[in-house]
Amino acid sequence: MPDIPGKGLVKGLGVTLRTMLQPAVTTQYPREKETPATRARGVIALHQENCTVCMLCARSCPDWCIYIEGHREKAPPRRAGGRPRQVNELDRFDIDYALCMYCGICVDVCPFDALFWSPEFEYSEERIADLLHDKDRLSEWMETVPEAPPLEVGAQAAKK
Amino acid sequence: MALTEQQQRAYVASQAADARLNVELQTEDMVLNIGPQHPATHGTLRVVARLDGEQVVWADVVCGYMHRGYEKLTEVRTYPQITTLVNRIDWLSSFANEVPFILAAEKLMEIEAPPRAQYIRTILFELARIANITLFIGTMGADLGAITPVFYAFRDRERILNQIEAVTGGRFHPNFDRIGGLKDDLPRGWIDETKNAMVRVREFCDELEELLMGNEIFQARTRGIGVIPSDIGLSYGLSGANIRASGIDWDLRRDQDLPLAWKDLDWKVWTHPDGDSFARFWVRLQETREASKMVDQMLDGLPAGSIQAKVPRIIKVPAGEAWVHTENPLGEMGYYVVSQGGLGPFRCKIRSASFNNVSVLPWLLRGAYVPDIITILASLYFILGDIDR
Numbered sequence: 387m388p389d390i391p392g393k394g395l396v397k398g399l400g401v402t403l404r405t406m407l408q409p410a411v412t413t414q415y416p417r418e419k420e421t422p423a424t425r426a427r428g429v430i431a432l433h434q435e436n437c438t439v440c441m442l443c444a445r446s447c448p449d450w451c452i453y454i455e456g457h458r459e460k461a462p463p464r465r466a467g468g469r470p471r472q473v474n475e476l477d478r479f480d481i482d483y484a485l486c487m488y489c490g491i492c493v494d495v496c497p498f499d500a501l502f503w504s505p506e507f508e509y510s511e512e513r514i515a516d517l518l519h520d521k522d523r524l525s526e527w528m529e530t531v532p533e534a535p536p537l538e539v540g541a542q543a544a545k546k
Numbered sequence: 547m548a549l550t551e552q553q554q555r556a557y558v559a560s561q562a563a564d565a566r567l568n569v570e571l572q573t574e575d576m577v578l579n580i581g582p583q584h585p586a587t588h589g590t591l592r593v594v595a596r597l598d599g600e601q602v603v604w605a606d607v608v609c610g611y612m613h614r615g616y617e618k619l620t621e622v623r624t625y626p627q628i629t630t631l632v633n634r635i636d637w638l639s640s641f642a643n644e645v646p647f648i649l650a651a652e653k654l655m656e657i658e659a660p661p662r663a664q665y666i667r668t669i670l671f672e673l674a675r676i677a678n679i680t681l682f683i684g685t686m687g688a689d690l691g692a693i694t695p696v697f698y699a700f701r702d703r704e705r706i707l708n709q710i711e712a713v714t715g716g717r718f719h720p721n722f723d724r725i726g727g728l729k730d731d732l733p734r735g736w737i738d739e740t741k742n743a744m745v746r747v748r749e750f751c752d753e754l755e756e757l758l759m760g761n762e763i764f765q766a767r768t769r770g771i772g773v774i775p776s777d778i779g780l781s782y783g784l785s786g787a788n789i790r791a792s793g794i795d796w797d798l799r800r801d802q803d804l805p806l807a808w809k810d811l812d813w814k815v816w817t818h819p820d821g822d823s824f825a826r827f828w829v830r831l832q833e834t835r836e837a838s839k840m841v842d843q844m845l846d847g848l849p850a851g852s853i854q855a856k857v858p859r860i861i862k863v864p865a866g867e868a869w870v871h872t873e874n875p876l877g878e879m880g881y882y883v884v885s886q887g888g889l890g891p892f893r894c895k896i897r898s899a900s901f902n903n904v905s906v907l908p909w910l911l912r913g914a915y916v917p918d919i920i921t922i923l924a925s926l927y928f929i930l931g932d933i934d935r
Contacts, residue, residue: 393760401694401757423708425715425733448627489630489721494729498817503715540662540850541731 426505427488429519430481431527434499439474443492443501451485452492453478479521484514504530513532550777562911564598574625575603582935588685588922589930591904595911602919605911608902612934620894625725625861628890632881633719635898636932638681639674639875641710644723647894649734650870650883651725654863658805663727663853663910668807669844670710670722671872671900672837676747678875682927686827687758689924690767695758695847702750705743712736712776725861727854737845744838751835759828768824772910772922773819782909783902786877788926791829792821798873805874811823811843823925862889876900876932887932896935900928 413420422428439456455478461471481527493501504527581592590611590626596604616635628860632647645667652658659667685701707717714720753780758764774784775794776892789796797815799808816832818825865887872881877899884893903926910922 398757398761411704423711423712423715425730426711426713446624446627448623448630487630488716488719489627490715490729491626491630491721502766538732538734538736540848542850542852 389545401543419460422505422507423539424505424532425503427490427503428505429509429527430493430524431502431504431531432479432521433500433528434476434521434525436498437452437476438498439476440497442495442497446491446495448489448491449485449487451482453480471520476546481519481524483517483519502528502531505532556913561603564603583814591933592928593907593919593923597916600915602911602914602916605908607907609904609933610797612930614935616935617894617896620891622890624889625863629723630719630721631761633721634931635896636874636876636929637718637933638929639678640718641670641720641722641873642674642874643879644774644874646727646870646879647881648723650868650881653864653868654866654868654883654885655725657726657855659727659855660852661849662851663843664805665807665848666728666732666853667723669841670713670720672841673706673710675837675875676834677703677710679830680706680750683754683834686924689920692758692763692764695754698750698753702746705746707744709736709740709743726855726857731853741842741845744841747838750837751831755831757797761832765824767921768827769822771823771918772914772925773822774906775912778906778909779821782906784877785899785902786873786908787829787833788826788877789904790815790817791825793817793819798871798878804872807844810847811840823921826925862887871897874899876927876929877903898932898935900932904928904933
């Protein structure tokens with residue numbers, strides 16, 4: 387190319403100059419934090435009262451990282467004079483986040499709305515065994531579960 | 547080995563010339579291992595090259611360091627669980643991996659997703675393509691010694707990933723496609739944000755066209771390097787931008803009738819006659835821009851309505867066999883699903899693009915110089931998960 391020598395260099399330095407005058411896009415993570423999207427799959431929260439120990443989530447988990455144990459209990463009848471009811475009580479509900487693939491199938495299949503996604507992500511541990519969250523820890527995440535965002539124009543609300 | 551007679555003769559002649567030179571200079575061949583841990587392979591690919599001086603006389607690709615056995619794993623998973631596995635095949639454009647699998651299952655079940663779901667699928671497919679190829683544009687520069695483009699690429703890919711995350715909940719592994727539709731509809735305000743992001747994508751393409759493609763060093767290092775003639779490309783089963791850069795006008799988005807939105811759009815398939823590293827870069831850059839225009843068109847023409855067809859609660863796919871392939875960012879990706887009527891497939895053959903794309907390397911690297919190996923590897927653009935599955 388019959389060009390002025392050093393034209394490419396000047397062009398490149400021009401880019402440098404332009405970029406230098408722009409604000410930085412980097413977020414200095416531990417000091418400033420970005421808010422994740424509302425739908426972000428950060429951690430699974432458990433609403434203990436809704437769980438009926440039906441085991442659907444544990445069975446549909448692709449890597450079997452949900453551990454559930456429960457027992458049957460007699461509950462007082464709904465109406466006076468009725469028979470006592472049988473209810474399932476939850477003894478253990480553990481999710482091993484060291485195994486979890488964050489696919490969200492358990493949240494989808496839960497027929498009683500006991501599992502929810504929360505966008506929280508800061509729960510790293512020094513020991514891998516501590517990533518096993520028990521039911522109390524999972525219930526604590528319930529506070530961070532956001533409302534589902536409104537849908538875009540033209541969307542049809544899902545039937546329940 | 548698919549060599550034309552002319553190439554064979556040229557090869558024998560070059561070998562003879564090398565041998566003469568070796569006798570004169572008493573040189574010995576040296577075996578150079580590029581990888582398994584080499585930054586230019588972007589993962590764990592090993593290229594064994596026998597060198598004579600600076601020239602490669604023989605090369606072979608050793609893959610399988612990252613084999614995760616997805617074809618076998620699909621046999622012990624149910625259909626809804628498999629999408630979360632196939633996300634991880636080509637991890638830079640995960641959503642695009644789900645689509646052909648779900649389409650194959652839908653073909654067997656003889657259901658079709660509603661138009662709105664088809665459109666959203668195609669939008670996310672193209673966003674995955676942009677996110678994937680944006681990174682290629684950056685890393686191609688990085689492999690050739692230019693550090694700036696990779697930072698620009700990561701900066702602008704972030705916008706696309708944010709859009710994908712806002713709708714699917716996952717930046718890399720969306721797991722958003724369901725048999726008969728999608729998991730959820732778009733959140734409010736997403737269309738406008740995505741349109742802004744598409745403007746930025748086009749700005750990025752313009753910027754990189756000027757900054758990288760117009761650069762003399764870049765042109766000197768890519769023009770005429772790693773030329774794949776169209777017949778060689780076809781005989782090795784190359785697909786995607788690699789074959790379009792060799793002048794073959796072949797694009798599965800246009801050439802087949804799938805229940806996706808591409809047939810309603812006005813777009814162009816880009817080809818380049820040269821077949822060298824520069825052509826492959828050029829085609830991919832044009833495709834990124836074209837994809838951003840396609841996303842704009844689809845966002846404007848997004849039909850209203852439901853996003854989920856009626857499917858049974860427990861999905862059982864009737865017995866039969868189905869093959870569906872789509873034009874993924876890296877090339878042709880297909881699934882051959884054999885069902886025996888159970889909850890999961892009996893057998894699932896996965897055809898991923900990169901495995902065939904790297905198979906041309908032994909042919910392509912012969913006669914290349916050592917610094918050009920990196921250019922060729924970068925321009926072929928493979929993803930290790932896509933090679934080894």
